[in-house]
Amino acid sequence: MPNPPAPSGNTTAPAIELTGVHKTYDDIRAVDNVSLTVPRGEFFGLIGPNGAGKTTLVEIMEGLRQADSGSVSVLGESPWPRNLGLLPRIGLQTQSSAFFFRLTAEEHLRTVAALYGVGRDAVARALDIVGLTEKAGERVENLSGGQRQRLAIASALSHDPELIFLDEPTAALDPQARRDLWKVLRDLKGAGRTIVYTTHHLDEAQALCDRVAIIVGGRITALDTPNRLMAASSSTTRLVVPAERLTLEQAKELPGVIEATHEGDVVVLETAESGPLLAAVEKVAGLQGVQTRTASLEDVYLQLTKTT
Numbered sequence: 001m002p003n004p005p006a007p008s009g010n011t012t013a014p015a016i017e018l019t020g021v022h023k024t025y026d027d028i029r030a031v032d033n034v035s036l037t038v039p040r041g042e043f044f045g046l047i048g049p050n051g052a053g054k055t056t057l058v059e060i061m062e063g064l065r066q067a068d069s070g071s072v073s074v075l076g077e078s079p080w081p082r083n084l085g086l087l088p089r090i091g092l093q094t095q096s097s098a099f100f101f102r103l104t105a106e107e108h109l110r111t112v113a114a115l116y117g118v119g120r121d122a123v124a125r126a127l128d129i130v131g132l133t134e135k136a137g138e139r140v141e142n143l144s145g146g147q148r149q150r151l152a153i154a155s156a157l158s159h160d161p162e163l164i165f166l167d168e169p170t171a172a173l174d175p176q177a178r179r180d181l182w183k184v185l186r187d188l189k190g191a192g193r194t195i196v197y198t199t200h201h202l203d204e205a206q207a208l209c210d211r212v213a214i215i216v217g218g219r220i221t222a223l224d225t226p227n228r229l230m231a232a233s234s235s236t237t238r239l240v241v242p243a244e245r246l247t248l249e250q251a252k253e254l255p256g257v258i259e260a261t262h263e264g265d266v267v268v269l270e271t272a273e274s275g276p277l278l279a280a281v282e283k284v285a286g287l288q289g290v291q292t293r294t295a296s297l298e299d300v301y302l303q304l305t306k307t308t
């Protein structure tokens with residue numbers, strides 16, 4: 001992949017800088033005092049429950065929505081009022097991407113590219129990046145959901161933007177296509193692009209993002225690298241024991257068990273000290289098939305977003 005083009009505007013400012021941003025819809029505080037900085041080249045994840053304010057926040061960054069208050073800087077410039085100078089420097093893929101009716105994938109991309117004043121080479125490169133070269137001549141309506149998703153990403157890339165916003169880009173993809181797209185996204189980051197990535201897939205955020213912000217009720221409740229979030233979240237470990245060898249009642253009697261739950265064909269034991277518990281499990285059930293599980297980003301997320 002080629003290096004990004006020489007940026008036209010401020011090249012030293014962070015990709016995104018938000019300070020005290022608020023946005024209210026009637027009585028709903030969609031974005032509540034959000035401050036964050038995304039340095040250039042970062043793969044930045046936004047996760048949070050439905051209605052947490054992610055889309056509103058991203059739309060403010062994209063210049064599609066006006067914040068009520070606070071300051072917003074994107075690539076060193078203010079995106080609002082609508083900043084046409086920023087458009088060639090950012091790429092957007094949204095959940096409701098629109099396509100030109102009856103055009104082939106390549107024609108669609110050529111039309112998008114023409115709007116940005118870039119030529120056919122860029123179109124071929126964008127198709128190649130998302131693995132759609134073989135489908136270039138296929139009409140958009142004949143593409144599968146996943147292929148259309150990739151075309152939407154290609155549309156966000158054709159003009160070689162410095163900053164790319166991707167909103168749940170893997171939502172309609174099968175597991176293999178999802179992994180293929182991860183590679184595309186890692187390559188984009190490797191080529192120096194900054195990526196702001198909204199997802200409900202916690203494994204994805206853990207695998208791809210340099211840092212992740214967890215948003216709940218319009219506020220950032222945690223912001224750090226996935227590893228640091230996981231390390232800080234909980235000191236507990238989970239032991240997973242085949243259910244045919246340990247009943248829930250037995251599990252609850254074992255020393256150091258904070259919580260025991262039945263999950264399908266296993267019993268999951270949560271403990272602050274795995275050593276003594278492992279020894280006790282060995283006595284009662286043996287260690288065959290017993291697994292240890294430390295906190296994942298999903299555990300951190302569930303802990304921070306639980307409502308009860």
Ligand SMILES: Nc1ncnc2c1ncn2[C@@H]1O[C@H](COP(=O)(O)OP(=O)(O)OP(=O)(O)O)[C@@H](O)[C@H]1O
Pocket residue numbers: 025028029030048049050051052053054055056057
């Ligand atoms: N145009 C609007 N008018 C009024 N309320 C809105 C509008 N857009 C969003 N909201 C409300 O603002 C809050 C935040 O919505 P937003 O779409 O930003 O959340 P989200 O985190 O992107 O959700 P999801 O994960 O479901 O896409 C929600 O309570 C939503 O109902």
